[in-house]
Amino acid sequence: MERWMRLGTYHTVTGQHAGAWRVSTQATDSESLAQHVAAARAAQDAGLDFLLVTDVLGEQADPQRPHEVRADLVPRLEPTALLAALAATTRDIGLVGSFSTTFEDPYHLARRLASLDHLSEGRAGWNVVTSFQALASAAAGGEPLPPHADRYARAREALEVACALWDAWERDAVVRDRRAGRYVDPARVRRVEHAGPSFDVRTVLPSSRSPQGRPVLFQAGASEAGRALAADHADVVFTSQDHLPDARKFYREVKHRVADAGRDPDGVLVMPGVVAIVASTRAQAREVRARLDEAIDDERARRRLSALLGWDTSALPADALLDAAPAQTEGHRSRARQLHERAVRERLTVRELARVAEATRGHLLVVGSPQDVADELLAWFEADAADGFVVGPAVMPAGLRRFTRDVVPLLRAAGVRPDRPHGGTLRDRLGVGAPTGAARETTALNR
């Protein structure tokens, strides 16, 4: 199989759709180990390549009530703790987490991810995010969210430092020489000496080289700065795309940039998120969607939309069409632009757009029979708009069961999914090869 469709799952136990936990017939407890393990194992048993645990620090500010606890708060587990638990309870699925370079430092991130790669025997991945919630700053000492350009400059430096820390351990540095009393051969470990605008790191990582050398690096962010960072460093570009022609353009552009950066375009994957609602028939799937949408609180959805867009829509009537161009937000720039474009393209009212955002968080929404969903994914894959997908079932746990039981076999039958994975580590499974990316900077740092 020359080119195959990679598949990951957007890991939750409550479902992607904001109304899902109210509609699901099964109890969904976002902090239950048993439920997380059951979801991870279902994804593993279906042969999916990885599960992705996203995370945000703080809460999205409600522009009108910034000091109140939001009524739609759902608790979340911290990703490293959750992924470590899943490392121990699964054997054969990649474990990817979102970690922010804006509010964490590269030493601690590199250390946690190296540990996760050891514990999972080479299944770790890092979704490098720069954060967008204004209130994330409150969680990190009250500083305001740094401007977009500063966050990306810091992300680039953080990645360079993390890679330098990982690469500083040679593969055979652990010798456990009983006679000489040396667990590690110090000649095979370098100290990292880095002094840059954001970080001053002079140390040795206390984790030896992990099975993958570096975890698989995902990058999520589609602005100009986000794409440039991905071209230089990412193994996987995790993106939200909801329109095939735009997605093809994005795909082509990413691959060109990767080539311009001197890297192999086939070794850097473009994977859009997809929210899937699968039922036996298309009509039933639409009914499920209608039921889910009914569980959305329109007022709250409006406020969340304003926060996401970075501009206040409360003065507009709910059935007003959104056509004025939004001001450029310092927050989630690409998502805000994309949602606005969707509203204009599909002539959505403010209320409708708020509902779409609650259902999809900006991702492609696929609603239909197993064949409908498989056909849509195949169409994107074959049109060179995606190398694979991060699938978020709208409702859990039933949605994941539907997808893995009914859709994955159709993809296999279409000849785009391998019967067996291409190896044990996440890098092997995805076919992204040995770490490249930041190698140039790493050498410079260690000299």
Ligand SMILES: Cc1cc2nc3c(=O)[nH]c(=O)nc-3n(C[C@H](O)[C@H](O)[C@H](O)COP(=O)(O)O)c2cc1C
């Ligand atoms: C598909 C996707 C997933 C993301 N997941 C997270 C996440 O889990 N946590 C987070 O803080 N930010 C997340 N982000 C936000 C990005 O890290 C970034 O801050 C944001 O996209 C703004 O950058 P941009 O303008 O380059 O898109 C995600 C972005 C995208 C496109």
